[in-house]
Structure formats: C-alpha cells, structure tokens
Amino acid sequence: MSGRKRTLEAFSFELVMTLVAIIALILIIAPSLVVLIVSFTSGFSLRFPPPGYSLRWYAELWDAWQLHFAAKNSLIVALWATGLSVVLGVAAALAISRSQRLSARLLDSLFMSPLVLPALAFGLAALMLFSLVGLPVSPLTLVIGHTVVCVPYVVRNTVAALAQLEPTLLESSAVLGASRLYTFRRIVLPLIRPGIIAGAFIAFMSSFDNVPVSLFLRDAATDMLPIRMWQDLEGKLDVTIAALSGVLIIATVAMVAVMERVTGLSPRNSE
Amino acid sequence: MGAAPASRDVTSYGMGLAAPLALFFLLFFVAPLLQLFWLSLHNDTAGLHWGLGQYLHFLTDPFSLGVLGSTLLLGAEVTAVCLVLGFPIAWLYQRVGPKLQTVIILIVLLPLLTSVVVRTFAWIVILGRQGIINATLQSLGVIDTPLKLLYTQFGVVIALAQVQMPLMTLPLITALGRIDPNLDDASCSLGAGSWRTFFRIVLPLSLPGVIAGCTLTYAAAITAFITQSLVGGGQMLFMPMYLYQQASTLQNWPFAAAISIIFLLAVLAVVSVFTTLGRLSRGYGGA
Numbered sequence: 001m002s003g004r005k006r007t008l009e010a011f012s013f014e015l016v017m018t019l020v021a022i023i024a025l026i027l028i029i030a031p032s033l034v035v036l037i038v039s040f041t042s043g044f045s046l047r048f049p050p051p052g053y054s055l056r057w058y059a060e061l062w063d064a065w066q067l068h069f070a071a072k073n074s075l076i077v078a079l080w081a082t083g084l085s086v087v088l089g090v091a092a093a094l095a096i097s098r099s100q101r102l103s104a105r106l107l108d109s110l111f112m113s114p115l116v117l118p119a120l121a122f123g124l125a126a127l128m129l130f131s132l133v134g135l136p137v138s139p140l141t142l143v144i145g146h147t148v149v150c151v152p153y154v155v156r157n158t159v160a161a162l163a164q165l166e167p168t169l170l171e172s173s174a175v176l177g178a179s180r181l182y183t184f185r186r187i188v189l190p191l192i193r194p195g196i197i198a199g200a201f202i203a204f205m206s207s208f209d210n211v212p213v214s215l216f217l218r219d220a221a222t223d224m225l226p227i228r229m230w231q232d233l234e235g236k237l238d239v240t241i242a243a244l245s246g247v248l249i250i251a252t253v254a255m256v257a258v259m260e261r262v263t264g265l266s267p268r269n270s271e
Numbered sequence: 272m273g274a275a276p277a278s279r280d281v282t283s284y285g286m287g288l289a290a291p292l293a294l295f296f297l298l299f300f301v302a303p304l305l306q307l308f309w310l311s312l313h314n315d316t317a318g319l320h321w322g323l324g325q326y327l328h329f330l331t332d333p334f335s336l337g338v339l340g341s342t343l344l345l346g347a348e349v350t351a352v353c354l355v356l357g358f359p360i361a362w363l364y365q366r367v368g369p370k371l372q373t374v375i376i377l378i379v380l381l382p383l384l385t386s387v388v389v390r391t392f393a394w395i396v397i398l399g400r401q402g403i404i405n406a407t408l409q410s411l412g413v414i415d416t417p418l419k420l421l422y423t424q425f426g427v428v429i430a431l432a433q434v435q436m437p438l439m440t441l442p443l444i445t446a447l448g449r450i451d452p453n454l455d456d457a458s459c460s461l462g463a464g465s466w467r468t469f470f471r472i473v474l475p476l477s478l479p480g481v482i483a484g485c486t487l488t489y490a491a492a493i494t495a496f497i498t499q500s501l502v503g504g505g506q507m508l509f510m511p512m513y514l515y516q517q518a519s520t521l522q523n524w525p526f527a528a529a530i531s532i533i534f535l536l537a538v539l540a541v542v543s544v545f546t547t548l549g550r551l552s553r554g555y556g557g558a
Contacts, residue, residue, distance in 0.1 A: 013465035021359035028436050029378050031393030032385060034403065038396055046396045048403045088292040095289035098282065107289050110296055116486075116542055118494040120511045121531035124518050125303035128310060128528070148300050151292065167282035174281040183281070202384075209386045212496050215515065226497075229388045233501055237395065245389040252384050256377065 032249050039239070039246035046237050057243035064240060067228060074225040077139060077214075078207040081146035085203045088147070089154030090196055096155075097162040112156065114149045122148065123216035130217070137219045145213040150203035154196070161195025162188075194263035201259055205252075304535075311528035318525065325529035335513075335530075342493050342510040343537065345427065349492035350485050352432040353439040357484065361443035362473075376444075383437040391498045394430040395421060398502070422504035430502045435491045439484035446480020447473070478552035486545040490538055510534045 034048060039057060041050030061067065092111060096104040114122065126145050127137065135141065165188065173183040214224045229245075232238055314324035329335045364375050382390055397403045398420040405417040420426050450473065458468040474481075496511040503509065514534065518527035 010459075010465040013469065017359045017362050020356065021363035024356035024360050024436070025375065025378050027356065027433055028382055031390055031397060031433060032381065034396055035389060035393040045401065046399070047401055048396060048406065088295055092289040092292035094284040095286050099286070101286070103286060104289075107293060110301075111292065114300065116490045116538060118511060118514075118531070118534055118538060120494065120496055120514055121307070121535055122300070122303065124514065124524075124527060124531055125307035126299065128524065129299075129303040129306045132306060144299050148296070155292075170282045180281065205384050209388070211387070212494075212511070215519070226386060226388045229386075229392070230497055230501070233388070233392055233395065237399070241392060242396075245386070245392055248386050248389050252386075253381070256381065256384060260377070 035242055035245045036249055039242040041239060041242075044239065046239060046242060057239045058246070060240050061243045061247070064244075066223070067225070067240075067244060070223040070225040070228040073139070073222050074208050077142045077146055077224070078204050080143040081150050081207040082200050082204040084143065084147045085151040085154045086196065086200050089151045089199065089203075090158050092151075093155050093158035093162060097159045098167075108155075108159075112152050115152045119149055119210070119212035120215070123213040126213070127216040137217055139219075139222055141217045142214060142222065142224075145217040146207040146210055149210065149213055150207045153202040153206065154199035157195045157199030157202070158192060161192035165191055198259065198263045201255070307528045307531055310525050311532045313525050316523065316525060325526050326533070328526065329529055329533060338508050338510055338513045339533065339537065341507075342534075343541075345424075345431070345499075345509060346489045346493040346541070348424075348428045349431045349435060350439075350489045352428060353436055353488045354481065354485065356432065357436055357439035357443055358481075360440050361447050361477075361480075364444050365447050379437050379440045379444075382434060387434065387495070387497050388501075390434050391430060391501045394426070394433070394498075394502055398426045398430075421502060422506060424507070427499060427503045427507065430498050431492050431495055434495065434498055435488045438487040438491055442480045442483035442487070443477065444480075446477040446483075450476045479549055482545050482549040482552055486542055486549075489541055489545070493538065510537075 038046050038048055038050060040053045040055065041047070042052035042054035042056060043050055089111075092107070096108050096111075123145060126141070126148075130137065130141050169187055169191075170183060173187050174180075178186070209226055211224075211226045211230060214227055218224055218227075229241055232241055310318055311325055312321060312323065314320045314322040360375065360379065364372055367375070395402075399405070400417040400419075400421070402420070404420060405414075408414045409417065454472055454476070455468060458472050459465070463471065493509070494511055496515070499507070499509045500512050510530065511534075514527055514530045517523045517530060
C-alpha cells in the first residue's frame with residue numbers, strides 16, 4: 001500500500017516538473033514563432049492568426065531605405081566593436097587567466113563590471129566625458145562605447161577556454177624547444193579558438209542589438225537599427241517591423257546553427 | 272638570449288598583456304563613471320556649486336522614491352517568475368537524452384541571441400487589444416471586451432521573464448549537473464518522497480546556481496530599458512526611463528547623474544547581497 005503511495009507521489013512530482021518545464025519552454029519559444037508567422041501576413045494588421053499569407057511585407061522591406069541605412073550603420077559599428085573587443089579582450093584574458101595575483105582578480109572584476117552595471121548610466125557618463133573633453137559624438141564614440149559593453153563576453157569566454165587548456169601541453173612545447181610565440185600560434189591559439197569565436201559572436205550580437213549606449217553616443221546622422229525599430233514601434237505597430245524581425249530571427253537561427261557546428265555552444269561556454 | 276632561466280613559468284603570460292584593455296577601461300569606463308559621480312555632487316546644471324542637492328531632491332521626492340521602489344519590486348517579481356519556470360527546465364535537462372538536451376539548450380539560448388526589440392515586439396503582438404490572448408478568449412466567449420494586458424505590470428513581468436529566462440536557466444543547468452545523482456536515490460530509498468527529496472536535497476545543493484541565476488536575472492530585469500518602455504508604455508515609469516528622460520528630454524544632467532549613481536548603487540547592493548549569499552551557500556553545499 002505504501003509502495004503505491006510512493007509511486008503516486010513520485011508521479012505527481014515528475015508530472016508537475018515536466019509540465020512546468022514544457023510550459024516554460026513554450027513561453028520562451030512562442031514569441032519568436034508568433035512574430036515569424038505574423039510577418040507572412042497578407043493583411044495590414046498584426047492580427048493572429050493572419051487572414052492570409054504572403055511575402056508582401058518582405059517585399060516592402062526591400063524598399064525601406066531608412067531601415068537599410070540604419071542596418072548598415074549597426075553592422076559597421078558592431079564589426080569594429082567586435083574586432084577591437086577581440087584584440088583587447090584576448091590579450092587581457094591571456095594575462096589574467098591562471099594568475100592567482102590580486103591584481104589579476106581585480107582586473108577580472110573590472111572587465112566584467114559592464115555586464116551588471118546599467119548600460120544606460122554608462123552611456124550617459126560616456127557622453128558627459130566626451131563632451132567635457134570636446135570629442136563630438138560620432139561613429140568613433142559609438143565604437144568606443146560598444147567595445148566597453150561587449151569586451152566582457154570575449155574576456156569571459158577566452159578565460160573559460162584557457163582554464164581548460166592543459167598546462168603540460170605548454171611545458172612540453174617549451175621543453176621541445178618551441179619559442180613562446182610559436183607555442184602560442186601552434187598550440188594555444190588553435191585550442192582556445194572556439195572560446196574566442198563564441199565570445200566574439202556574442203559580442204557582435206550584443207553590439208548589433210545595443211540601444212542604451214547608442215542612444216547617448218550616436219550623432220543625429222547615425223541611425224542605428226534597434227533604435228530605429230524601437231522608435232517605429234513607439235509610434236505605430238508596423239507590419240514591416242514584423243518582416244524585419246523575421247529576417248533577424250532567421251539570420252540569428254542560421255548563425256547559431258553555424259556556431260553550434262564550429263564551437264558547440266555548450267552551457268559551460270555560455271555560463 | 273637563449274639562456275632563459277629554467278624556472279621561468281611557460282604556462283602563464285605576463286600581466287602586461289592586460290595593459291591595453293586596462294588603459295582602455297580607465298579612459299572610457301572608469302573616467303566617465305567618476306565624472307558622472309563628480310557632476311552628481313553639484314547643485315546646478317553648469318557644475319559650479321558643490322552640494323548634495325540632487326541626492327536630497329531624489330531622496331525627499333515621493334515620486335522619485337516611488338520609481339526606485341517599483342523598479343526594485345519589478346526585478347524581484349521577474350526573478351521569482353524566472354526561478355519558478357526556469358528550475359523545471361534545468362531539472363528536465365538532466366533527465367533527457369543528449370539529443371533532447373541539445374534541443375533544450377538551443378531553445379533556451381535562442382532568446383538570448385535574438386534582438387531585444389524583436390522579442391519585445393512579439394509580446395506587443397501577443398498582449399495587445401487584438402492580440403492572441405484577447406482574440407482567443409473572445410472567440411471562446413470567456414470575455415466580451417478585450418482585457419488590458421499591454422501597459423500593465425503583469426505584461427511587463429511576463430515579457431521580462433521570457434526575455435531574461437536564459438540568464439536564470441543556464442546557471443541552474445550547470446548547478447544541477449554537479450549534483451551527485453546517487454544522493455537522489457539514497458534519499459528516496461531512505462523513505463523520503465520525491466517532493467521532500469527535491470526541497471531538502473536538490474534545491475539546497477543547487478543554491479549556488481540559484482543565486483548566480485537570480486543575480487543575473489535581477490540585474491538584467493531592472494535595467495531592461497526597451498522592454499520596460501515598450502510593454503509598460505507611458506504610464507509606468509522605471510529607473511532607466513526616468514534617467515533617460517531627465518538626461519535627454521529635460522537636459523538636467525546633474526539630476527540624471529544622481530539618478531544614475533543611486534541606480535548603480537542599488538544594483539551593486541543587490542549583486543553584493545546575492546554574492547554574499549552565494550559564498551554562504553557554497554559552504555552549505557560543500558558541507
């Protein structure tokens with residue numbers, strides 16, 4: 001009798017946990033699916049389910065030169081910010097990983113702090129400083145601001161990759177007569193490359209998607225894609241934005257698929 | 272040249288490699304924040320008269336305190352929803368095969384990589400007057416007039432919970448993966464039921480992950496400017512938008528600086544409370 005009660009009790013636990021997990025997973029994925037479906041509507045509103053399906057809003061997107069301009073700006077800034085983040089971030093990660101020194105731990109906390117501090121406050125602070133020293137807002141200030149908030153992803157992922165590197169490999173290489181530079185090029189770099197790529201990928205995505213820093217550090221001529229979309233959405237619910245969202249979702253899924261092939265986005269890397 | 276000392280450590284690199292990034296952060300991260308702090312200590316917009324006027328203004332103004340309070344409350348609500356929904360996902364992840372594990376990870380990661388504006392836009396479509404929820408309820412005859420879901424606290428919490436869910440789930444998956452599965456069996460064979468085992472064994476042992484997840488979710492939820500402003504609308508004001516209005520629309524930089532510093536301190540306070548709890552829980556988990 002008690003055995004049966006036990007099974008029932010275990011069953012109720014498994015049922016509740018599984019059900020909540022499935023509901024949560026649906027909650028996570030549903031919004032993206034809804035936008036994707038609505039973007040193929042043939043109607044003029046964002047009604048769900050759509051009255052019919054067509055590619056008209058994607059065709060509309062083709063002529064939306066304002067969005068093209070904003071997308072180009074966002075892309076250029078994201079590429080520069082990612083490049084700068086990789087150069088500065090990988091070098092810093094090499095220095096601070098494995099080091100038990102207090103200075104290394106402090107630098108680690110400093111480099112990670114943009115992740116938790118409100119980006120909007122940083123954006124305002126950077127704008128104040130730039131105006132104080134007389135540097136006008138421009139694509140350059142945008143790249144600098146974006147690099148500050150994106151570099152933590154590169155540092156974190158590179159440090160994680162370095163932590164998994166066997167130190168004996170480096171010792172063997174040195175014993176066999178390889179110079180440090182040669183060891184770095186032929187041993188270290190190939191082994192930590194997936195970590196660097198994963199970090200660069202996340203840095204790129206977060207720069208491309210950044211609003212709070214861009215709001216303060218862009219000039220009037222530099223329209224950024226997420227800000228353009230945000231302002232369009234504040235005004236009216238435009239189906240063109242749904243089509244653009246569809247493009248972004250599909251591009252993200254494609255890039256994630258490529259990343260999964262190249263590096264394996266395991267939870268360890270993205271922790 | 273060739274006579275490098277034998278004791279030289281070849282497994283680590285010199286701290287000098289961190290210098291470029293350290294300099295970059297000093298110039299473009301530390302200096303701006305110091306300048307922000309400096310300006311917040313001035314009573315006038317030009318920054319000529321020292322004083323604590325901006326802070327006094329904030330701390331004696333019921334409206335400002337209300338904005339701070341509702342922002343901190345919002346973070347707590349979002350974190351709670353994420354924990355309740357995220358834990359079962361992490362639990363399920365440990366129970367399924369590798370194929371399904373990859374599927375779960377991809378589902379969890381996807382929103383993290385999708386544009387925040389896109390994700391928020393989706394919630395406007397779902398929660399709007401003609402949105403999915405209202406349309407479904409109306410066609411089922413449950414309601415006559417559309418429910419107000421957008422521009423409500425409920426809407427903001429649900430949208431933020433979905434947007435921030437990965438930040439909670441990923442540390443939980445890592446934490447649950449570290450628990451010895453034998454403990455589960457031992458507890459059950461000693462007569463504890465599944466619920467009791469969960470609350471007395473699994474949950475306490477996963478506390479480091481819970482705390483890491485809560486820290487990230489909370490910090491992200493209270494600073495999530497886009498989702499707050501689009502789903503919350505004009506009626507609900509949270510700290511980031513308050514800061515932005517003061518700085519951008521009203522050009523009141525010293526007050527905006529004071530808001531930023533108070534907001535920064537609030538975030539830091541929450542993070543350090545969680546970090547302290549994390550240190551304590553690690554001791555507990557290891558015991």
